[in-house]
Amino acid sequence: MSCIRPVNAVVEIKETETHGKALVSTECLDPGHLGLLVFREEALLACPNRGSKEDKSGPVPHMLEQGPQMWTDWWAYQQQPKDIKKRILDLYCEIECPHGIVLRRYLEEKAQIRREHRDQTETKESPDSYDILDNIDEFVQFTMVVRFNSVQLCPPSEDGSGPGTDFGHGIFETACRMNHSCRPNCVWVTEQSGRAKIVRAIKKIEEGEELTVDYVGQALSSVAERREELWSTKGFLCHCDRCAASVGDDTRRFACIHHEVSGCNGVHLVHQPRLSSTPRLLSCSLCGTVATEVYTRRVIQDESRLRKTIQEIDEVDKTDESGEEFIKLSERIKGLTPPHRLHGLAEECYRFKGLMYSLLGDHRSAAEAYSNQIDCRIAILGDDYLSQTTAFICERLGDTLTHVDVKEAEEAYKRSVRDLLVMRGGGSDPYSKCVLVKLLTIQSMMKVEDNLPRSKSHEPVIRASVPQPKLPCEVCGNPSIINDEGEHHHLMRYCCDEHQRLHFSAVVQIDKEPEEPFHKMVSVH
16 A cells, blocks of 8 residues: 555545555544544535536537536536646546446547538537537546546535535545445535535544545445445445455344244344345354245245335335325335344334324334334444434434433433534534434423423333443533533533533523423424
8 A cells, every 4th residue: 555645634545455545544543422523625626416506507518418417517627727627537547437438439429420520510519519529538537537436515404404405516635535335434524515525533543544434325225235336326346344244244134944943043144245146045143054945035035025115115205295195104014024123124114113103193102113223223233333314313213202201312312412423523513403402402391390201111212222431421421521510519520511511501500491392393304
């Protein structure tokens, strides 16, 4: 691995032996409990979405009518000075990409037609087409850079209730050197301006270790599905630790073939590196029994049918803003039965059930479903895998538990606050602020109200245990580093200045109920 150039004090770009250039740490990066900002980077080029108010590219040349966004991207690129263009094209990597080959062949055919029938062609094509046909190499290289290196620019809405303005996609000279992993050690988030990315470490990174991010955000999809997505969109097969593991696909678990007879609680994992390859069940993880062909064929067919049903329900969920059509599927959703409670599709089943029960007003059942969803993600991905999706599910669980048990709702919000603090940094981040407001609101209400929802059940909804520090932060439960003598000389502890300040103003000094009704604090992530 040879060094190409340093980027800042903690990372540098290096040439690897197996997968080209990579971003590597020059020292140990430890995010701890509060997270760590590694670097911030402005986009070399920001390309607006075609047809948006930021798009100034004008009419699309006739020959690019089938791909109008390519014209918008090319126009934005053409407005840049030569040095920026060069830095953008330096990201180009020569690979056998079917899309690039087809595009080049198409443009060369157009150029040939223009040479043979120049007078006729000039009446159909705009002068902008000539610029492309005279610079085919540059156009193809730029288009491939956009295809394989650009990232979406979509920050949260200002109130943290969901995604905000979609600014299109951007090209980053440093951040785009981070390679993909299905178990990454970093996340990148878009600044509210839509022009910059912030890279944060979410787990300890040793000196000389690559910085990685998840390109596709499909952690619970199967190995074959994740690889297919990366192959079709980024032009490579993933060989990260999860995808290349010889122990099988951690998202596809099936009960031991002898479970009903012997009670064996082991599982058969699936080996299927590509969608085109035949799935094979591995030996039971406990008793070592080999699955028969009949059993394998049956469970794989059941899995395929369930996946199709989930896709159909998901289509309704995406298009039904009122929830009325989704509710009509309630009996179908209740009947969803995953192959195993820790199968990747189980997480989708729990998600639909949580949403359905919430719409029906059965908050206890909704909370159980969301808790099962969290348990499933932790079992598959590990309790050290930080995910924005998991943080949002914890927030949704907290919203639901406000109708069931406020103490458990507080614990769900705390988990969400802790995870978002590492991934997004807290402070002014809208997602972090949104759930932190909910947590402080419930803590203030628990201080002044006695008549809040409390569960009469001895069985808690939240089962995934999180080790508690000896001196937890009064707000989020992180290990505390600040001691503060509060009212009545009670020693209060905090993990950071921000939580100390907010807790003091929202909880310690509260003398009346908050203006916002408690039951209206609803998440829409």
